Amino acid sequence: MKTVRRLFYRDIVSSVLFVALAFLSLFFFIDFVEELGDVGKGYTLLHAAAYSALQVPGHLYELAPIAVLIGTIYALARLAQSSEYTILRTGGLGPGRALSLLAGLGLMFAMATYVIGDYIAPLSERQATELQARAMGKLRLGRTGAWLKDRASTPDGERSYSVNVGSTGADATLQDIRIFEFDTDGRLVRRIGAASARIGDDDAWQLADAVVTHWSVASASAQPVASEEKLAALSWPSTLSAGVVAAAVLPLSTMSTVELFRYIGHLADNEQAAQQYEIQFWKRALYPFACLVMMALALPFAYLSARAGGISLKVFAGIMLGISFVLLNNMSSHLGLLRNWTPWIVAAAPSALFLLVSLAAFSWLVRYR
Known part of the structure; x- marks a missing residue:
């Protein structure tokens, strides 16, 4: 079992890191190009590059579940393509054991995502905001402040x-x-x-x-x-x-879970609307568990035969699933704010829906095929 665990973890972790690096390089380039519009107004190319680099931890936090999904699909599809996963199944790797192996790795990814999202990303976002304010002289807070x-x-x-x-x-x-x-x-x-x-x-x-x-x-x-x-x-x-x-003047992305909780308490004491911050608080608290959901969603791809499509087709399906998760996650936040829905339900709904889809696909492929 240790050999199987080492095989799984090595292939999946390397694939996830490769996917995350590819996405982060793309987002760094997009941020850098966007910042070029302010160059020359007290803002230099070095400022633009530093600001874009400080945005990387925040992007890594947002992209972590997608990178986990695509990287895991790629690693499992490659094992299935070379018949290694079939050999492992013949050797006694049942669906339950495979799911428990991926759950352990998914928990590690969830912990890493929590640390990045609650400590590293808010600090880097705050540094990026301060850098921009120092370069431009002030930080505008919109038309109304x-x-x-x-x-x-x-x-x-x-x-x-x-x-x-x-x-x-x-x-x-x-x-x-x-x-x-x-x-x-x-x-x-x-x-x-x-x-x-x-x-x-x-x-x-x-x-x-x-x-x-x-x-x-x-x-x-x-x-x-x-x-x-x-x-x-x-x-x-x-x-x-x-x-x-x-907390009021800086972007929401600069606040940790504890800071969000304290600010929600301040808003409640002053009878102010806190729905937006409550949704953000629950999203920040529950978002890391999306890595576990993505692991469960990727496992059925290991049971697809080679005739169901090559690795590239399965990776493309993973990209589409990841994009749909991001869209649903953002859409649920806006709908929850407009409809005044319960914040923790708004934050948990996308992951719960994708978990149900993954379990249904897993049961159909493993039990009935």
């Missing part, structure tokens, strides 16, 4: 805040700050605009070049009276820590 909410208890009652960050600077400063303060009745009582801000160790925001506008009402029937003051520096106490702000 990033919005955050906060609450605080004051002598005048509970206050709620809506905070907008327009962009982030290369030195980790927040730029184009707008803070709207509302009273318990939802009336706007103060607006703070600042050119930049830094978050201190006590989570207080140190605002620079601030313009503060107050609205005060003398009586219920009177019109609000506005007053404005300009301050070179202003300290605004807040519960929005640097980690929470980073």
Whole structure:
């Protein structure tokens, strides 16, 4: 059994690594060509190459199940083509043993995928974002910027805040700050605009070049009276820590599972919609197990006879299955967000569907043919 395990693991691992390297080379080239459009705007070819290289771990995480599927299909189809798998079956390698061998290897791939997706990829994505921000001077956050909410208890009652960050600077400063303060009745009582801000160790925001506008009402029937003051520096106490702000302004791919869980808790405390982050959390938690599903999906190809097509045809079928898995995985996320479906069901549905397909194909080929 050790000899069979060594044969399986050596062929499959080498095939998976070869497929992953081919895909990563292609994606690196595509990213590099796309970044060439920004060269000359404080952005050099070296910056473009470094940014594309930092995107590689994220691509490896996304492509891991597909590489496992195609590499395993190629290795098993090659064994079947040379009749080695037929000899192994004659020697006592039953379907159950073959499935357990692949499950053990699939678990190893799942663990590697989890480490890459939860530790290496978020770190490299964050470095890539910081590199781009340093080269271009700032990181734009879309047309509307990033919005955050906060609450605080004051002598005048509970206050709620809506905070907008327009962009982030290369030195980790927040730029184009707008803070709207509302009273318990939802009336706007103060607006703070600042050119930049830094978050201190006590989570207080140190605002620079601030313009503060107050609205005060003398009586219920009177019109609000506005007053404005300009301050070179202003300290605004807040519960929005640097980690929470980073989660709001940086892409989702830069967040680990733990960071996603903490940010979901912050959104829930402030009664904000967290559906998108919950789906991402469950996808991040369950995605590595897709490697196990792909292993089970690849095993039936070992039982196809040579007359069912050559290795190239089987590899092409594996590529089509991998692409369909990626499409279904992305489509389920968007549908779950639109339909407000349960996040863990949205994240688990594609893998569960492909697992059922693999088990059905395995039963039909092994038991009934």
